[in-house]
Amino acid sequence: MEDFVHKLRQYAKTGTPAERRIAKYFTEHLNDLPFETAASVADRLDLSPMTVGRFLRALGYQGLDSVKVEIRETVTASPAQLQSAMSELHADAAAGKPLAVLVAEQIQALHHIYHLTAQPHWSEAVSLISTAREVSIATHARLSSLANHFCQRLTQARDGVRTLDAADNRFAELFARLAVDDALLVIIDCRRFAKARLLARTARRYGYKVVLISPQQADWMADQSNVMLALPPARAPDLDNLPPLIALLDCLSESVILQVGEEAALRRRRMMEFATVLGETVNH
Numbered sequence: 660m661e662d663f664v665h666k667l668r669q670y671a672k673t674g675t676p677a678e679r680r681i682a683k684y685f686t687e688h689l690n691d692l693p694f695e696t697a698a699s700v701a702d703r704l705d706l707s708p709m710t711v712g713r714f715l716r717a718l719g720y721q722g723l724d725s726v727k728v729e730i731r732e733t734v735t736a737s738p739a740q741l742q743s744a745m746s747e748l749h750a751d752a753a754a755g756k757p758l759a760v761l762v763a764e765q766i767q768a769l770h771h772i773y774h775l776t777a778q779p780h781w782s783e784a785v786s787l788i789s790t791a792r793e794v795s796i797a798t799h800a801r802l803s804s805l806a807n808h809f810c811q812r813l814t815q816a817r818d819g820v821r822t823l824d825a826a827d828n829r830f831a832e833l834f835a836r837l838a839v840d841d842a843l844l845v846i847i848d849c850r851r852f853a854k855a856r857l858l859a860r861t862a863r864r865y866g867y868k869v870v871l872i873s874p875q876q877a878d879w880m881a882d883q884s885n886v887m888l889a890l891p892p893a894r895a896p897d898l899d900n901l902p903p904l905i906a907l908l909d910c911l912s913e914s915v916i917l918q919v920g921e922e923a924a925l926r927r928r929r930m931m932e933f934a935t936v937l938g939e940t941v942n943h
Contacts, residue, residue, distance in 0.1 A: 663729065664689075666718050680704050681714045693727050764894060768903040771891040776910055784870045784886045785914045791843035791868065793819040795833060797858060798847035800824045801899070805908060806847055812912035815927055816919040830858055839866040846884070847908075848873035849899050859883045872907060874900060 670682035684704055685692065697711040700723070704711075712722060720726050748766075751759030775781055788794055794813065798806045806822045813820045823829045833844065844867040848855045859869050860883060871884035876892050890907060893900035916923045 663718065663726065670714075670718075677704075677706055677710050678714055678717075681706070681711060689730070692723070693730055695723060697723050761894075765902050768891045768900075769906055772903055772906045772910060775888060775907070776914065780886050781888065781911075781914070784888055784911065785918055787843050787868055787870055787886065788813065788845070788911070788915050789817065789918050791819075792841040794821075794843045794845060795867075796820070796822045796845045796847065797830060797833075798822075798824055799849050799852040799855075800826055801851055802847055802849055802904075805901075805905065809845075809847075809908045809912055812909070813915060815930075816912075816916045816923045830854065833862060833867070834865055842866070843868050843870065845870045846872065847904070848877060848879075850874075851899075856883060872904070 664686065667682045667686045670678045671686060672679075674682060681700070681704060684700065688695075697708045697715070700706075701708045701711045715722055715726065748759055748763055752763040794817075796806045796810055803822065803824045803826075806824070810820050810822045823832065844859075844862045846852075846855055846859055846869060848871060855873075856879070859871065859879075863869055863883070863885075869884040869886075871879060871887045873879055873887060873889060874893060875889040879887060881887075888907065888911070890900055890903050
């Protein structure tokens with residue numbers, strides 16, 4: 660991006676009149692370029708789109724789309740820009756604008772998740788998931804896609820991870836053996852998951868350790884899990900609070916991957932190698 664800006668400054672000094680106008684406009688409106696087209700720039704400067712296209716090719720770009728890709732990859736908002744955006748968001752939320760209220764609530768929920776990652780029970784959950792001989796993830800069928808994504812992410816760090824939901828009475832598979840040894844059950848609770856408490860009690864009595872992910876306001880007893888990771892309250896009682904749940908699962912799986920360290924990187928490389936051989940895609 661610095662090279663692009665340097666070239667613009669050169670053209671602003673030594674280019675043709677049209678090139679100087681385009682270079683000056685691009686320099687002064689870098690943040691607006693992702694929303695521009697060659698035609699819109701040409702219209703603003705009273706030039707032809709072909710003139711704008713020739714200028715971009717002279718800079719080494721096939722078109723404005725190539726510039727947009729580079730901007731997305733290299734340009735980040737400054738602290739002042741972030742502060743300004745947050746101030747605008749809070750002002751709009753205070754004014755009752757529905758989307759601003761929604762975004763502000765989701766940002767607050769992300770702050771909750773980030774604070775949670777610094778707590779001792781977060782580290783305990785990460786350790787349990789990293790070291791257990793096997794990990795089962797149980798949830799309501801409505802959240803099965805999130806559980807599957809979480810499972811796939813954990814597979815980057817370790818073997819022996821599977822998901823279960825209420826379909827076809829699959830929870831019973833947890834108790835097919837006479838006893839369990841160093842096995843972990845992760846329960847992703849939601850308001851529709853009526854079996855969650857019964858499943859947790861039964862699993863603990865059977866010998867499973869239980870990591871519970873549940874809404875903050877749920878009335879779980881302390882002895883129903885080994886570790887509880889509480890989600891922030893939902894916006895309304897009839898909502899499943901999916902955005903913070905997705906964030907929590909991503910942070911939790913990433914924490915496990917980081918704790919496993921180099922072995923996770925080696926597993927990733929091996930999976931990518933054999934995915935290439937088998938013509939598959941590694942979606943982690």
